Amino acid sequence: METVIVKNITKRFGEFTAVDRISFSVSKGEIFGLLGPNGAGKSTTIKMLCGLVQPDEGTGSVGGLDIVNQQWDIKKIIGYMSQKFSLYEDLTIEENLEFYGTVYGLSANLLQQRMNFIYELVNIKDHRHSLVKNLPLGIKQRLALGSALIHNPQILFLDEPTSGVDPLMRRIFWDEIYTLAKEGKTVFVTTHYMDEAEHCNRIALIIAGKIIALDTPQGLKEKLPYTIVKIVTDSYLKAYNVLSKENFVIEVSLFGTDLHVVLEKQYKHFAIIKKLLQSHNIHDVTIEPILPTLEDVFVMSAR
Ligand SMILES: Nc1ncnc2c1ncn2[C@@H]1O[C@H](COP(=O)(O)OP(=O)(O)O)[C@@H](O)[C@H]1O
Ligand SMILES: [Mg+2]
Known part of the structure; x- marks a missing residue:
């Protein structure tokens, strides 16, 4: 079953075309990677899928909702981890999760349940009373993933989630992504790390706003x-x-x-x-x- 479908989506900034008629679809439970250098159009693509940026051309849907006409509804059903995590530095881990849970309208019971799940998944329970500003990047990154999961979304968008994080932390982070995909969540992730793209079920290579190849890592190599x-x-x-x-x-x-x-x-x-x-x-x-x-x-x- 396809949960993300886009056809010929395009985004221009003035005369400049940042994303140029790209098309692909992502299945439920799939880890789909968008791999490309800085400025290739990865963040702009992810923002169009998350209902944050309106495409200039093309059509698409996320979880059955239209990316042009139902942007507001899309925001409720997806989890989004932006390239610059939006965490509250002067709140603790626990307070950040409580805040996001409240924004999504979770009941106190459900919020507690989700927080326990997230503490378990990303292993940050021991730090829950620490202020975010005092935490190393690797833990902030896992909290950012946790925050994106607070409302139990079925589709996750992660924009360069492991940028600047050391290799061991990246490894741990990918194990967490596998766990989520095994539970049937769809994961759309962008990266500029070639080795990291190997973890994806399929990868689209993007350069200067265009997808130049799309296949499994093995398929790309063999073909x-x-x-x-x-x-x-x-x-x-x-x-x-x-x-x-x-x-x-x-x-x-x-x-x-x-x-x-x-x-x-x-x-x-x-x-x-x-x-x-x-x-x-x-x-x-x-x-x-x-x-x-x-x-x-x-x-x-x-x-
Ligand atoms: N709001 C904007 N206004 C003008 N140009 C933008 C804007 N957002 C992105 N761009 C440009 O579009 C191109 C693609 O950006 P982006 O999608 O952020 O690439 P990536 O995430 O792959 O590094 C870049 O050249 C960037 O400077
Ligand atoms: Mg980016």
């Missing part, structure tokens, strides 16, 4: 119409220079000290690469085809 080979050598900088000058090489990038070389899909002449490097006195070479990383997919799709 990339290139062969990627990994080359490992101590002389990686020299090899980089040699290979970047070759016509049959479409792209060379460095991943640490490994080289990823992009070749035509059917190009299998690894022996030629080996010979070429040997002719430049690079002998300690291993060459193997690899499945592209999401970063490879992104770089190649953006060309």
Whole structure:
């Protein structure tokens, strides 16, 4: 069952098109990621879905409600965690949750029940009497997720929720997102972290307001119409220079000290690469085809 459907939605700011005719749909219980660099149009897209920004063109619905005509109703059924979390710094965790629960009209009983659920899910009970301004970012971030969940919404919109948070905290946060999706909640999340996008069921790549690819992480990698080979050598900088000058090489990038070389899909002449490097006195070479990383997919799709 599809809970989010958009068709050709567009947003302009004056002459500038921030989101350019994008279309996709998201199923119930799915974790759907919108992956793209800064300024790509992720926040603007999420705001159109949350009923905060009116699209200039296109149609769409969220939980069966129209994103153009039923913006007010959409706000009641969704959870939204904005890029700059809206927490009250001079209130405690408990007071923040109570405040949001009251805004959504929860009864005292229900509010207590939801708060217990949230304390459990995001593991912040021990801090409940601390002022938000005294908390580390990782805990604020989990409280922001908790606040977005106070009214038990079925669809969650998370805008770069893990920005600036350390890897361990990000891991924990993703475990919490999995728990929510397993319960049937739909999660729409934006990110600019390639590795993080691997956690999503499907990903749309967005650049300059346009979706340039949309598939499962595995599907994106398999369907990339290139062969990627990994080359490992101590002389990686020299090899980089040699290979970047070759016509049959479409792209060379460095991943640490490994080289990823992009070749035509059917190009299998690894022996030629080996010979070429040997002719430049690079002998300690291993060459193997690899499945592209999401970063490879992104770089190649953006060309
Ligand atoms: N209210 C606005 N007025 C003018 N330009 C905006 C506004 N909001 C966003 N933009 C521009 O639209 C583009 C996309 O922004 P945004 O959706 O925030 O991107 P992202 O979230 O992917 O970083 C950026 O170039 C941004 O400067
Ligand atoms: Mg943004």
